[in-house]
Amino acid sequence: MKVSNDVLKxxxxxxxxxxxxxxxxxxxxxxxxxxxxxxxxxxxxxxFIDFPESAPLPVRLLWGIRDLLGRMFGLGRISTSADDAGVWPPVPGTGERSLLGRVPEELRNTATDSRLAGKPFRPLYLTGTEFADEISNRTMYGVMHLAWVDQGGGRYQGQMTVYVKPRGAVGKAYMAFIKPFRYAIIYPALMRYLERSWAVSRVADRSPGA
Known part of the structure; x- marks a missing residue:
């Protein structure tokens, strides 16, 4: 479920x-x-999640429409892997082509083993409770941050935060345009997908011989 941004405080x-x-x-x-x-x-x-390929048809259609618009208006394909994307446009307002230089030096090589090949993200760092990766396209520069939040009693819950810097008026307009679709279709489907996948992985881990 979506939570208030104030939870980050x-x-x-x-x-x-x-x-x-x-x-x-x-x-x-x-x-x-x-x-x-x-x-x-x-x-x-x-x-390892196979999203949106395994998502419901409306999600896959939206993904396909976004890639079609990307080809038509030079925005790039949202699903293009970071390795195939070539040189990224810099972080808006800076000359930085990656946020890796902002990562504390002792953490810069901690995410090199993450299995993100073929995905549109580049990993930044990994700790016991945090993981971050970055993405850049013609409309925005973004960061996905995963956190393992202590709930007390030895239990933890996953939390995902998305940070963005739109690229000018076009980027802001695009982000505003897709927001209702993300909230109504994309994210609910992703949450259901994650819930099912996590439950299956937990059962597999408890199986004899796992």
């Missing part, structure tokens, strides 16, 4: 300093929970 995350000039687009409490040592399994799940 209750925790001190490394990402806060890295994206100090970005806007908080969304904060989502994920339908994923577990113990203190389960964050690695969360990262594995997010790396």
């Amino acid at each position: 209750t925790q001190r995350w490394i990402i806060t300093d890295i994206v100090h000039d970005f806007d908080v687009e969304d904060v989502w409490a994920l339908p994923i929970d577990g113990g203190a040592d389960d964050f690695g399994a969360v990262i594995d799940l997010m790396s």
